[in-house]
Amino acid sequence: MDIGARIERRRVTTPVSTLVVEWSALSPVIHVSNPVGRGSTLEQLLDALDPLFDDRLPPNIHLHGPPGAGKSALVSALFSHLSDRLSPMHGTIQTTTRGGNEGNFHFVYIDARRSSTVFRLYRSILDALTDEHVPERGVGTGVLRQKLAATVTHSDPDVVVAVDHVDENETLASGEVLELFDEMSESLSVLTVGREPATADRTLGIAAYSTHELADIITERASQGLQQGVLEHTQVKTLAEWAEGDAHDALAALFGAVTVAVQSDSNRIHDQYLKTAMEAVPRDGVPLGIVLSLPKNRRCVLAKLLELDGGERSSVETSATAIADDTNLSTGTVTRYLYELAEAGILERVAATNSERSGRHPSKLEPRFPTFAFRALHEE
């Protein structure tokens, strides 16, 4: 009896659980509560927010830095912790042991990608601040603004709002965001976060991660999400160097490699998986957060597009008809979506040399986002 062979057979046939411990720890779109690194930026942010600790509203702040530098990770984690400590509704029960004026702030973190219109921005904030149901339709933007202004100015706790991902293709501009809160600025201050510098009372910059910091991040995520020892040190190094400081890309590639490994029923992440996954993450591409916050039908169109075979992909037209056949959308609408997605940088139009037909040359669509990770996360 060959025990080794039996163990091996068992090892090979045992599914998923041998590899992944916690998917959410691996997800490039989920931020951890204690991000690795970024200590000095955290200090600068806390400096800018210092008035809070004297029970005063901080100035409007703008934080900017390159993609994948940990802006969102830092700000969302910071707001969550501030909320625990300085909000009346959270953390320790309000008792007389606390000073009367302590804890008088609400902290709201908004992703401008999901709140991409003025209406949705007001709505998200109002929803976070009140227990009442906030309408999604049937009420005008102005009405929501007045409601929000009333809530903010007439209630005790002042409000600090972080608006992440401003100044993107499809999101509100930082200046616009500031103006939206003009009439409540006595009781509300804003932290905008984006890639580009912008005007605010106080601005802070953040630099891309070093390879070393990135390796730490990958290691940390892998230790939370994967069975111990699955990701080798050299693989971490490969990923970190390849990603050139962009944590999003590194995590998207890792996540992709894990999905490939799981689909192949492997209990290891072979270098080949890693390689394929990295190739499925375009450099300077569009982050998953943008793609995943698109309206449902557009996401479906993208998912279908990824499934098309070579012939169907040869032009926008053929792709659109193939997708429309598979959906309840019209060809015209799918075509428009595809062009809009290309305009937004999510797809890229590359010139196709279709010499058979006369007229203007068609173009082929190539995804500009991490495709493996998208496929897995789009299922939800």
Next chain:
DNA sequence: GATCCACGGGAATACACGGATG
């Protein structure tokens, strides 16, 4: 009845190319 917003559809414009014209 009001409101937001996703869809549909189609008009307007841009482009490629070959052939005609100056």
Next chain:
DNA sequence: CATCCGTGTATTCCCGTGGATC
């Protein structure tokens, strides 16, 4: 040769409509 023109296709732009909700 340089430019214009016609035809066929690709791409952009715009706005009305309707579902869902209040």
